[in-house]
Amino acid sequence: MGRRKLVVGNWKMNGMRAHLDEVEAIGRVAAAHPSVEVGLCLPATLIMAGSERRGAAFIGGQNCHMDISGAYTGSLSAEMLAEAGATWVITGHSERREARGETNADIASKSEAAHKAGINVILCVGETLAVRDAGKAEQVVADQLLASLPDDAAADWLAVAYEPIWAIGTGRIPTLEAVATMHAALRAALASRIGAEADKMRILYGGSMNGDNAADLMAIADVDGGLVGGASLSAKKFAPIIEAAEQRMAAAA
Numbered sequence: 001m002g003r004r005k006l007v008v009g010n011w012k013m014n015g016m017r018a019h020l021d022e023v024e025a026i027g028r029v030a031a032a033h034p035s036v037e038v039g040l041c042l043p044a045t046l047i048m049a050g051s052e053r054r055g056a057a058f059i060g061g062q063n064c065h066m067d068i069s070g071a072y073t074g075s076l077s078a079e080m081l082a083e084a085g086a087t088w089v090i091t092g093h094s095e096r097r098e099a100r101g102e103t104n105a106d107i108a109s110k111s112e113a114a115h116k117a118g119i120n121v122i123l124c125v126g127e128t129l130a131v132r133d134a135g136k137a138e139q140v141v142a143d144q145l146l147a148s149l150p151d152d153a154a155a156d157w158l159a160v161a162y163e164p165i166w167a168i169g170t171g172r173i174p175t176l177e178a179v180a181t182m183h184a185a186l187r188a189a190l191a192s193r194i195g196a197e198a199d200k201m202r203i204l205y206g207g208s209m210n211g212d213n214a215a216d217l218m219a220i221a222d223v224d225g226g227l228v229g230g231a232s233l234s235a236k237k238f239a240p241i242i243e244a245a246e247q248r249m250a251a252a253a
Contacts, residue, residue: 005218005245006159006202006225008122009040009232010062010090020046020053025235027055033246037225040232041090041122044076051085060088060122063096066109078110078117089114090227092124092148094165104147111158112150121158122227123148124206125186129166132174137164138182142189149193155200160186161227167207169229176216179205183222211240218248 009026023040030038039058042050051059061081068077081089091114092107111121125144127137145160162182167173174182183203190198205217206227217223225245231237 003200003202003224004035004037005249006037006039006204007228007238007242007245008038008060008088008204008225009228009238010093011040011042011046011233012062012095012229013043014233015043015046017046017049019233020049022234023050023057023059024053024055026232026238027053027057029057029235029239029242031056033242035249036242036245038242039088041088044081044084047081047084047086058087059085060090061086061119062090062093064089064091064110064114064117064119066106066113068113078114078119081114082117082119086119088120088122090122090124090161094124094126094163094168098165104144107148108150111148112152115150115152115157122161122204123158124161124163124227126163126165126206132164132166137178138185141182142185145186145189146193149190153194153197153201155197155202159202159204159224160190161204161206162186163206163227169208171208173208173213173217176220179217179223180220183220187222209241211237211244214241214244215247218245219251 041060041062064078065075091110096102114121125141127141131140202224204225204227205223209226209228210231
């Protein structure tokens with residue numbers, strides 16, 4: 001379908017000003033692989049400084065509030081993120097859903113708020129190990145996606161990230177066949193809601209992608225890139241993933 005690969009690092013609660021050299025180095029890697037869209041979702045304290053040293057990579061936030069302003073101590077609106085230099089934001093990450101009790105309706109509202117502020121969205125969905133072992137993974141995750149999807153969802157501002165919750169940070173990943181089945185199910189779910197636009201929307205894999213497995217994962221037809229955790233904290237570890245994405249795009253051209 002000609003979808004440009006999207007590779008995004010999620011630094012989570014990691015990164016101090018001393019790590020801005022890595023942001024700059026990753027920006028140089030992105031410049032060397034222009035066929036791939038590369039970004040870093042940084043902790044809020046680094047968004048402004050990171051935007052000044054990002055090079056060819058974009059800078060994103062890891063969460064936003066659904067309201068423009070208000071009595072929400074500790075929260076950041078999408079407008080605040082945009083002013084700081086963020087052009088993307090993650091919504092619905094499992095660590096927010098599981099630990100903070102964020103609902104599908106919350107995620108849809110946050111995604112809509114980001115879009116109104118001119119920020120692109122990576123909307124995360126995924127299943128627990130219990131759901132997968134019960135044989136219900138595809139249906140549960142597809143339902144979660146449809147319940148979290150904003151009404152005006154479109155490929156020019158929104159991407160989906162599939163993150164098997166049990167694989168995040170564990171080094172374990174589903175089989176390639178299971179990843180292919182899940183991504184195809186998500187593509188079908190999108191098509192049921194947004195029609196032909198689903199063919200343009202990028203679906204990322206987000207469970208322990210690294211330099212060793214990136215090439216195999218991105219060779220899967222409906223895997224359009226990755227939402228990468230620990231391997232994105234250094235240019236040395238992140239670069240092989242970006243390179244794998246570029247090689248896959250070249251092979252598909």
